[in-house]
Each structure stands twice: as structure tokens, then as C-alpha cells.
Amino acid sequence: MALLEFNENGIFCPPASVYIDPWRPVRNALITHGHADHSRRGHQHYLCTESAAPVIRYRLGEDISLETIKYGEPRVINGVRFSFHPAGHILGSAQIRVEYKGEIWVVSGDYKLENDGISEAFEPVRCHTFISECTFGLPVYNWPDQHDVYADIVRWWKRNREEGKTSVITAYALGKAQRLLRNLPENEGPVFTHGAVENVNEVIRRQGIQLPDTIRVTPEQDRKAYQGALVIATPSALGSPWMKKFRPYSTAMASGWMAIRGTRRRRSADRGFVLSDHADWGGLNQAIEQTGAEKIFVTHGYTSIYGNWLKDQGYDAREVKTDFSGESDDADSTGGDA
Amino acid sequence: MKQFTKLFSELDGTTKTNPKVDALSDYFDKAPEYDKLWTIALLSHRRPKRAVNATRMKEWAAEIAGLPFWLVDESHHVVGDLAETIALILPDHENESSESLTHWMEFIIGLRNLEENERKSEMARAWSMLSRQQRFVFNKLITGGFRMGVSQKLMVRALAAATGIEENLLAHRLMGDWTPASTTFEELVLSEDKDEKDSRPYPFYLAYPLEQPPGELGTPAEWQAEMKWDGIRGQIIVRNQQLFVWSRGEELVTDKYPEYEVLTGFLPDGTVLDGEIMPFRDGLPLPFTLLQKRIGRKKVGPSLLKKVPVIFMAYDLLESGGEDIRQLPLNERRKKLEMVVAEAPEILRLSETVSFDTWEELADVRSDARSRQTEGIMLKNQASAYRVGRKRGDWWKWKVDPLTIDAVMIYAMRGHGRRANLYTDYTFAVRDGENLVPFAKAYSGLTDKEIARVDRFVKQNTLERFGPVRSVRPELVFEIAFEGINKSSRHKSGVALRFPRISRWREDKPASEINTLDDLHRMMDLYG
Numbered sequence: 001m002a003l004l005e006f007n008e009n010g011i012f013c014p015p016a017s018v019y020i021d022p023w024r025p026v027r028n029a030l031i032t033h034g035h036a037d038h039s040r041r042g043h044q045h046y047l048c049t050e051s052a053a054p055v056i057r058y059r060l061g062e063d064i065s066l067e068t069i070k071y072g073e074p075r076v077i078n079g080v081r082f083s084f085h086p087a088g089h090i091l092g093s094a095q096i097r098v099e100y101k102g103e104i105w106v107v108s109g110d111y112k113l114e115n116d117g118i119s120e121a122f123e124p125v126r127c128h129t130f131i132s133e134c135t136f137g138l139p140v141y142n143w144p145d146q147h148d149v150y151a152d153i154v155r156w157w158k159r160n161r162e163e164g165k166t167s168v169i170t171a172y173a174l175g176k177a178q179r180l181l182r183n184l185p186e187n188e189g190p191v192f193t194h195g196a197v198e199n200v201n202e203v204i205r206r207q208g209i210q211l212p213d214t215i216r217v218t219p220e221q222d223r224k225a226y227q228g229a230l231v232i233a234t235p236s237a238l239g240s241p242w243m244k245k246f247r248p249y250s251t252a253m254a255s256g257w258m259a260i261r262g263t264r265r266r267r268s269a270d271r272g273f274v275l276s277d278h279a280d281w282g283g284l285n286q287a288i289e290q291t292g293a294e295k296i297f298v299t300h301g302y303t304s305i306y307g308n309w310l311k312d313q314g315y316d317a318r319e320v321k322t323d324f325s326g327e328s329d330d331a332d333s334t335g336g337d338a
Numbered sequence: 339m340k341q342f343t344k345l346f347s348e349l350d351g352t353t354k355t356n357p358k359v360d361a362l363s364d365y366f367d368k369a370p371e372y373d374k375l376w377t378i379a380l381l382s383h384r385r386p387k388r389a390v391n392a393t394r395m396k397e398w399a400a401e402i403a404g405l406p407f408w409l410v411d412e413s414h415h416v417v418g419d420l421a422e423t424i425a426l427i428l429p430d431h432e433n434e435s436s437e438s439l440t441h442w443m444e445f446i447i448g449l450r451n452l453e454e455n456e457r458k459s460e461m462a463r464a465w466s467m468l469s470r471q472q473r474f475v476f477n478k479l480i481t482g483g484f485r486m487g488v489s490q491k492l493m494v495r496a497l498a499a500a501t502g503i504e505e506n507l508l509a510h511r512l513m514g515d516w517t518p519a520s521t522t523f524e525e526l527v528l529s530e531d532k533d534e535k536d537s538r539p540y541p542f543y544l545a546y547p548l549e550q551p552p553g554e555l556g557t558p559a560e561w562q563a564e565m566k567w568d569g570i571r572g573q574i575i576v577r578n579q580q581l582f583v584w585s586r587g588e589e590l591v592t593d594k595y596p597e598y599e600v601l602t603g604f605l606p607d608g609t610v611l612d613g614e615i616m617p618f619r620d621g622l623p624l625p626f627t628l629l630q631k632r633i634g635r636k637k638v639g640p641s642l643l644k645k646v647p648v649i650f651m652a653y654d655l656l657e658s659g660g661e662d663i664r665q666l667p668l669n670e671r672r673k674k675l676e677m678v679v680a681e682a683p684e685i686l687r688l689s690e691t692v693s694f695d696t697w698e699e700l701a702d703v704r705s706d707a708r709s710r711q712t713e714g715i716m717l718k719n720q721a722s723a724y725r726v727g728r729k730r731g732d733w734w735k736w737k738v739d740p741l742t743i744d745a746v747m748i749y750a751m752r753g754h755g756r757r758a759n760l761y762t763d764y765t766f767a768v769r770d771g772e773n774l775v776p777f778a779k780a781y782s783g784l785t786d787k788e789i790a791r792v793d794r795f796v797k798q799n800t801l802e803r804f805g806p807v808r809s810v811r812p813e814l815v816f817e818i819a820f821e822g823i824n825k826s827s828r829h830k831s832g833v834a835l836r837f838p839r840i841s842r843w844r845e846d847k848p849a850s851e852i853n854t855l856d857d858l859h860r861m862m863d864l865y866g
């Protein structure tokens with residue numbers, strides 16, 4: 001029997017009888033992070049990191065049975081030793097290490113290697129078997145330096161302001177939105193937020209994380225205030241009537257998918273900035289190498305291509321079908337991320 | 339290359355016309371003359387011949403990047419563009435080339451005369467000198483498909499803004515057989531051409547689609563009806579014994595339709611006709627797809643002239659005896675037009691009016707429009723002047739409804755880019771006895787939610803996999819809409835559809851009730 005197996009409910013650990021990021025309701029769920037495709041509704045008991053908990057409670061209800069754990073703190077269940085380690089994906093995100101009778105597996109959840117200034121920075125964890133996401137598992141995905149990207153965003157914002165336009169940038173409400181806030185200069189001008197973004201901001205501020213001031217977009221707001229300002233919106237707001245009040249405006253998307261010209265052109269935004277909370281090609285390869293694992297399971301993303309590449313590199317690699325929707329186009333506002 | 343790459347990025351970064359024109363005219367303002375000339379050449383389809391084979395390029399790039407060929411190939415499939423794929427996978431570095439566009443164009447032309455192994459090392463050298471974005475542009479210059487979303491017209495507009503020379507004069511100057519080696523910017527663009535004023539066209543008046551019932555337009559007597567022809571909108575101009583042909587998009591295409599030249603002797607000086615360039619034989623229109631073969635060619639050879647003969651279907655007269663008559667009411671212009679056409683050879687035809695006393699009568703003609711190789715009916719107000727651009731009120735196009743057929747999905751293919759893991763492109767089949775015969779591919783028409791559901795079905799009902807394609811259990815039924823149907827020997831079904839798309843998902847219909855190959859062939863007999 002394998003230490004972790006994949007069944008119709010999710011990633012299952014038979015000796016401990018718990019699931020990791022299950023997609024169907026189960027008794028015990030260990031959760032890597034707060035995105036909707038990883039922390040789903042309906043489980044009886046949840047376990048996640050302290051910093052991931054507030055958003056999960058906010059999304060799933062204050063009344064869920066949820067326990068928290070510190071990074072690195074061991075939790076033994078039926079002789080199986082579990083611990084959570086920073087994944088660098090969003091605030092509170094974790095890789096879950098599972099150890100039993102000397103055998104070690106790690107479930108990566110979603111991760112990235114660069115330190116984004118708000119997520120707990122990624123730490124490689126040695127293991128025998130690594131279950132890795134590979135959302136961007138193609139050699140064409142190589143992220144530019146994030147500081148260059150922030151500088152580009154500011155340049156775009158400035159130029160819009162000179163032209164009397166509002167700058168509307170879309171970002172996932174949980175993760176990317178706060179990353180932008182933390183990394184854009186504070187004295188550049190007012191920043192407005194879509195309600196879904198501001199709700200998450202409030203949760204995150206309450207847990208003691210510093211974010212620059214933002215103003216919630218409301219129907220009462222005087223439209224003149226938007227001129228020259230930055231608006232952080234959810235991807236679904238783009239092209240909706242909600243946008244009317246910002247006219248004239250320029251739109252941009254911040255996502256790893258923007259690395260490909262065809263994708264940029266198909267999107268309805270004026271600009272695409274390459275900024276991802278997932279590992280790029282180099283990041284995936286580096287992370288996998290650093291685990292020292294010989295056996296790799298690849299989940300959401302270009303699993304078959306990336307799996308074949310790993311096999312070429314001498315790994316025992318397998319492709320796993322999961323219900324994580326990392327590549328989904330129309331995830332809800334706190335959901336599938338890129 | 340820096341300036342040109344910046345231009346490329348700016349053009350590429352927007353879909354809006356004005357920023358494109360601004361970026362271009364800014365470029366034409368600042369770039370050196372020899373680079374401007376190359377830019378004009380590239381934007382008017384005067385690219386040098388392909389110097390490097392695409393597969394070789396992929397192999398060399400894979401080798402430099404230390405990646406297996408199959409992986410680069412898979413990446414190419416996802417990205418959908420070879421030039422970009424190569425630019426993205428090559429190792430990143432800090433270099434950037436300050437050499438001119440002209441330098442790199444000459445470098446590319448020079449590649450053609452090299453041995454394969456020299457070519458390989460030259461390519462590697464170039465890639466090592468260029469920044470990532472420059473490499474993309476450089477690769478694009480080699481592989482082609484270099485559109486940048488800039489039509490000739492847009493380029494001309496920008497050039498006009500930068501030089502202060504009128505657009506249609508410039509369009510005229512840029513015509514003909516020149517290469518950057520055979521001329522200079524000064525000679526080509528800035529010097530006056532003796533007959534350029536004669537070539538000047540009028541802006542086209544464009545019709546609106548009719549969405550209301552035609553009865554709301556008033557009484558039939560106020561309206562002139564014609565068939566809506568399926569060709570390319572064009573203007574034929576004869577002034578000072580010279581003929582010019584303009585197509586919509588205001589491109590000068592005289593060279594592409596040499597058969598119109600005979601009209602010079604028949605049309606009086608100072609004549610401008612509005613109409614449709616159409617493939618035509620034995621008194622009947624040929625399928626529009628044939629004309630597309632001519633559109634892409636810079637030069638039209640004798641065999642193509644024979645295979646795809648054209649006529650000009652005239653429906654309006656804009657200038658008569660050198661006088662602009664666009665303000666005359668349509669019925670008066672029409673009388674003059676009829677006189678002009680009557681004197682001309684066969685190649686010039688009159689778009690006949692359809693007489694009708696009631697709107698019902700006209701609706702009958704419309705329902706039959708497809709079998710006459712037309713797209714529907716045009717309605718023009720008898721008293722109207724010839725207006726400029728797309729204006730509501732006087733000209734309406736009343737198109738026929740699309741043809742539809744119910745079919746079952748049998749193959750699905752992964753999309754590109756962001757949708758690379760979703761099955762978004764489908765092949766459909768009709769029934770032929772016991773067999774299913776594929777007859778159409780369609781990509782669009784479903785909502786994102788429906789695509790996600792179809793994708794799930796595909797993944798759960800796969801029969802076989804061939805690379806990015808899967809064959810699936812033939813269960814999902816869709817209504818396929820299309821604009822036309824023609825005989826085709828290249829397809830197993832024997833038919834080719836024009837603009838097929840999914841009009842709706844027939845979840846109410848089992849696969850046993852789809853249409854048959856006979857149904858398709860019957861449609862072809864009626865409308866093909």
C-alpha cells in the first residue's frame with residue numbers, strides 16, 4: 001500500500017485515514033491553501049496553517065471545524081507524522097510533508113520559488129516522493145524578474161494618468177491582489193478595489209498583515225475620484241457593466257498566462273503583465289531537484305508533457321488526474337489562480 | 339532593431355486603431371530612412387524569400403536550449419507560433435542589438451546563400467546577440483506571418499500623419515514592383531508621381547444589417563432591391579485613359595485584376611464605379627473561396643487567371659464625366675450607371691434590380707437567394723445620396739439565414755495557449771448508413787461553461803488518442819450553422835462548408851437522430 005494514493009475524493013493517506021485538499025466531502029481534510037479548488041466546502045474537520053485559516057473561515061463559514069498548525073510543527077495521526085512547510089504561493093500556503101516508517105512524501109499544493117514579500121517564502125523539503133503541481137510545466141514559461149514587472153505596471157499606470165484614464169488591473173482576489181498592493185509604490189496615487197478584493201483585504205488586515213490603504217469601489221463613490229487612480233478588480237469584472245464608472249480607462253491583467261502572445265491577444269485587456277504565483281519552468285525543475293525525490297507525481301497543468309520530460313531526466317514520473325482547476329478560465333474570485 | 343522592436347511591441351500590445359497609428363507615425367518620424375523603407379516593405383507584403391527551414395530552426399533552438407526536440411515541438415503546439423516558441427525557450431541573457439533593422443534584414447537575406455551548417459552557426463550567433471523580444475521579431479522576420487495587426491491602409495494613414503502627404507497619394511506611390519534594394523525612401527514616398535491624383539477613390543458607403551422587419555422601412559416603391567453579391571467590394575476608376583482598381587480597406591489592387599484593363603477603352607474618362615469584384619463564369623458567380631486564391635497573391639499568373647476569372651458587378655456610379663455625382667439621388671445615378679454598363683464589354687456587369695410590389699414578395703426572393711449564389715438582398719433608398727462610411731438609414735443588407743445541420747462530435751482537439759489543456763476544437767460527422775462521415779470542424783459558438791462540460795465529456799469518453807487529438811464516443815449532438823456549401827474532392831464527405839460554427843448544443847437530441855450525408859448532398863445540390 002502506498003503512503004498516499006489518489007482516489008475519487010482526492011489525495012488519501014490510508015494509514016492515517018486523512019485526505020489532502022480533497023475535492024469531495026470527507027471526514028478529515030488537510031488543506032494546503034485557501035484557494036477554492038484546494039479548500040472545498042463540506043468536510044467535517046479541517047487542518048491548515050495559522051495564516052491560511054482566516055481566509056478559509058471567511059470563505060467556508062466561521063462555524064466549520066478547523067484547527068490550525070504552525071509551519072514545521074509535527075502532527076502525528078495514527079503513527080503518521082504530518083508537517084506543513086511554506087510553499088510561497090499565497091499567504092498561509094503550505095506543502096504538506098507526510099512521514100511514515102521512514103518513508104517521506106511531500107504534497108506541494110501550489111507553489112512558487114520567488115519571495116513575493118507577502119507569502120511565507122518557499123522552502124524545499126527533502127522527500128522520497130513528491131506530488132507536484134505543474135501549471136506552467138513548459139519551457140516557454142520563464143518569469144521575468146518580478147521587480148521589472150512592478151516597474152512596468154507603474155509605468156503603465158503613470159501613462160494612463162497622464163492621458164486622464166483610470167488604470168484597471170485584474171488579479172485574483174486572494175493572493176495576486178495583495179501581492180500587487182504590497183509591491184506597488186504607496187505614493188503613486190489612490191488605489192481602489194473591487195468588493196471581492198476588498199473583502200479579502202479586510203480579512204488579511206485583521207490577521208495583522210500590513211497592506212497599503214485601499215478604497216472599496218461603491219456606487220456612492222464620486223466618479224471623478226477614479227481619474228488617474230488604480231483599480232484592482234477580479235478577472236470576472238472585465239467587460240462587465242461594473243467597469244462603466246471608470247471611463248475612460250485602460251485595462252490590464254497580471255497572470256503567468258500573459259507570457260504567451262496569443263493568450264494576451266485573445267484576452268480583452270489592453271495590457272498583459274507576466275506575474276504568476278506558480279513556479280515557472282525553471283522553478284519547477286529546481287524545486288523537484290531540491291526535494292531529492294526519485295518518484296514524482298505531476299498534477300494540474302501540462303501533466304503529460306511535463307511528466308514525459310521528467311521521465312527523460314530519469315525520474316520515475318507519473319501523471320495524476322485531479323480536480324484542481326489551476327488552469328481554469330472562469331474560476332470564482334478566490335478560486336483558480338495563475 | 340531597437341526602434342523596430344519597440345514599434346512591434348507597441349503595435350502588438352493594442353488592438354485599437356489610433357494607438358497603432360500613433361506608434362507607427364512616431365516611428366516614421368524618428369527612424370532612419372533605410373529602416374523606414376524596410377518597414378514599409380514588410381508591412382506591404384514585400385518580405386524577402388524564406389531563408390531558413392522551420393524544422394531546422396526548431397532543432398537548432400532545441401539544441402541551444404538543451405531541450406529534447408519533442409518538448410520544443412509540444413511547446414510549439416501550445417504556443418501556436420514558432421518564432422515566439424523559439425524566442426521563449428532560448429536561454430535568457432542581457433544582450434541587445436543596436437544594429438539597424440536594415441542590417442538584420444540583410445543578414446537574413448544573406449542566410450540564403452549559406453551552407454546548412456554555416457546557416458546554423460549564423461542563427462546561433464544572431465540569437466546570442468538579440469534580446470528576447472528582438473529574437474521574437476527576428477524569428478518572425480524569417481518565418482513570416484508578420485502581420486502586427488496593421489493593414490496597408492493603416493500604415494498609409496500613419497505615413498500620411500508623419501509626412502503630411504495625402505493618404506491616397508501615398509497608397510498610389512507605394513504600389514508596384516519595388517524592393518528596398520531598388521529604391522529609396524525619398525524616391526518612393528516623398529517624390530510626386532505624375533498620375534497619382536487620377537487614382538484617387540471615394541470613400542465607400544457601407545450598409546447596415548437589417549434587423550427590423552422590412553415593412554418598417556416604408557413602402558416598397560421607395561426602395562431599390564438587388565441581390566447581395568458575394569465578392570470583394572471595389573471601385574473602378576478611369577481617368578486620363580488610366581484604370582485603377584481599389585478594394586474596400588482602400589487598397590489599390592489594380593495589379594491583381596489585369597483583366598479589367600480592357601475597360602480603359604470603353605469607360606469614358608472621369609468614370610468611377612462602385613461594385614463587387616467577383617469570380618464568375620458562364621453567367622454565374624463562382625464560389626467566393628476561389629477568389630481568396632487570388633487575394634493572397636502578389637502576382638497573378640495565367641493559369642490562375644484562367645481558373646478564377648473575375649467580372650465587376652457594378653451597382654453605383656460615383657463620378658461621371660469627371661464630375662462627382664454622389665449627391666444625386668440613387669435613381670438618377672442608377673440611370674447613368676445603366677448607360678455606362680450598356681456600352682462596356684461582358685466583364686463589366688450590371689447588378690440587376692429585383693422588382694417587387696410587396697415585402698412578402700421580396701422575402702420570397704430572399705429565401706431563394708442562396709440558390710442564386712448570393713448572400714441575400716440589398717435594399718437602397720431610391721432618393722438617397724451616396725454617403726460616406728457606415729451610416730444607418732439608406733442602405734440595408736438583408737442576409738439569408740444560415741444553413742444548419744445536426745451532427746455528432748467524433749474528434750476533439752486541444753486548444754492553444756491558455757486553453758491548451760481544454761478540448762475546444764471539434765470535428766463533426768453526419769450519418770451514412772452504419773458509418774459516421776466527418777464533414778466539418780468548428781471552434782466557436784459555445785460558452786465557456788459549455789466548453790468546460792464538453793471538455794469533461796471528452797476526457798471521460800475518449801476512444802483513441804493521436805497526439806493532441808482524441809476520438810470520442812459519438813454521443814454529443816450539435817447544430818452546425820454555415821453560410822454556404824460546395825463540392826470538395828479533398829474531403830471524405832465530398833462537401834466543404836463556408837464559415838461553419840456551432841449554433842447550439844442539441845442536448846435534447848440523441849445521436850441516432852442526426853442528419854445524414856444524403857441531407858448534406860441535397861443541400862449542396864440546392865445551394866452549391
Ligand SMILES: [Zn+2]
Nearest residue numbers: 035089110337
Ligand atoms: Zn492556488
Ligand SMILES: [Zn+2]
Nearest residue numbers: 037110324326
Ligand atoms: Zn491549484
